[in-house]
Amino acid sequence: MLRVDIEKQLGEFSLSATFTSEGRVIGLFGASGAGKSSLVNMIAGLLRPDRGTIVIDGETVDDTSAGIHVPTYRRRIGYVFQDARLFPHLNVAQNLDYGRRMNGLTPDPAQHKRIIELLDIGALLDRRPGKLSGGERQRVALGRA
Template sequence: MISVDIDKQLGDFALSVTFQGDGGVTALFGPSGSGKTSVVGMIAGLIKPDRGRIVVDGETVFDSARGIHVPAHRRRIGTVFQDGRLFPHLSVARNLDYGRWMTGLPRDEAQYRHVTELLDIAPLVDRRPGALSGGERQRVALGRALLMKPRLMLLDEPLASLDAGRKNEILPYLVRLRDDTKLPMIYVSHDAGEVKLLASRVVLLDGGRVVNSGGVELLRSASS
């Protein structure tokens, strides 16, 4: 469960967003510039809101009134961006291990095997990111996020930088991730097809505001 009620002034852009997410996949859907990525940054702890409150899995990670701002590395939130953000000088194996190391978790060999098999990345572990396709890099980024044992996954347009073929390659892995891990997820996209396939709840954003929320049937009215 996640509860978000935040305000942030970003230059001339005013963001004021309130929504709740359940244990499934909650999609933040809206046009470019609507504030989706900024919301993800605030949930992850990368951007500090001006006002409000964020609660993840029963823990308040931000509360302006109480002076709470839990650092990003202590929030136990796995984040995957559209460009993967792998370290080019590290092998895939060391990239996978980075999130776990940053959060101070002991290595879990059983989980490592499960995640690499789930995402079909075991054959890639000795390679460098520069030798991977775009789809492979995103699968490694997903694996890195999972190996930190998150209580919430943030997926910020993870397919936006991929061509149609690579998107079709990755989508089944996202469905597998959703169904296998049962982790609550926030999925950011402006692609209605992705959202319909993956999400159980939709939060429609426009101009830094929530204009509607509900089931995926909202996408019909949003695109009409």
């Protein structure tokens, strides 16, 4: 569950968003410059709202009135940046496994296999990001998230 009720002033641009979603995957769409990236950056903890709250799975990660701001690395959410941002020194398999390892989670071979098959990236596992096409990098970034 995600609950957002925020405001942010970015130069001359004012962003205000209020919504709740029960979905595990959420898509945002809108015109260029509408504030989509800024909103996602606030949800991820990369940007602080000027006012409001963000609650992820029942945990308040931002509450400006209470002075709460949980750092990005503690929010346990996946974020696919527009430019994929894969770790260049890791191969595809290591990039896919990064979140699990950094959170100390037990390996789940069945889940790992499902992701690889869903995204059709089995043939890429030993390759580094620099040897992937743009679409391949996006699929790997989705799998990592």
